[in-house]
Amino acid sequence: MSIAQTLLxxxxxxxxxTRRFLERLPEDKLTWKPHPKSMTAGQLALHLALVPSAVARFVQNNPAQAPEFKVPQPATVAEILKTLESSVQAVREILHGFDDAAMNELWRMESGGREVLAMPREQFLRNVMLNHWYQHRGQFCVYLRLLDIPVPSSWGPSADEKPVSMEQGEPVAV
Incomplete structure (x- = not known):
């Protein structure tokens, strides 16, 4: 299996x-935030929806220019879910375009005309497209808990539910 296929x-x-987490956000809580320095629940949800495709598009350029992130406030949960679906489709298309040589290529990010990061493209994708995504999903989990919304399971059970595979009685492949 190629590196891109493994990531995919x-x-x-x-x-x-991630979709199960985003679906839990009530429409009337889009502008709620746990602290003045925090993103709103809607902004964090939209960030979760955008991260995969934004990162996959970003690494297509080498070197890439460091972006400035400003997450807009979404108007509806439907907008967030539609963004996630577009993001998923974009990742599928973009990752198929990378062979192992491209994944192992030293990828660079520049800011203000100077290099600020250099690592294999695959490492950046794993660290930011996936690990960064999981970190924000965990953050969103806290938002849901503070709003007293049942938290979906992710890898194992949450305090509110079992993993989908356990509820359906399916064996879990590890």
């Missing part, structure tokens, strides 16, 4: 999990 397989497992 993990992504395909985690995209529906």
């Amino acid at each position: 397989a993990e992504f395909e497992q985690q995209a529906p999990v």
Whole structure:
């Protein structure tokens, strides 16, 4: 299996999990935030929806220019879910375009005309497209808990539910 296929397989497992988290956000809580320095629940949810495709598009350029991130306030949960679906589709298309040589290529990010980061493209994708995504999903989990919204399971059970595979009585492949 190629590096891109391996990343895509993990992504395909985690995209529906992320969707379950985003679906829980009530429409009337889009502008809620736990602290003045925090993103709103809607902004964090939209960030979760955008991260995969934004990162996949970003690494297509080498070197890439460091972006400035400003997450807009979404108007509806439907907008967030539609953004996630577009993001998932974009990742599928973009990752298929990378062979192992491209994944192992030293990828660079520049800011203000100077290099600020250099690592294999695959490492950046794993660290930011996936790990960064999971970190923000965990953050979103806290938002849901503070709003007293049942938290979906992710890898194992949450305090509110079992993993989908356990509820359906399916064996879990590890």
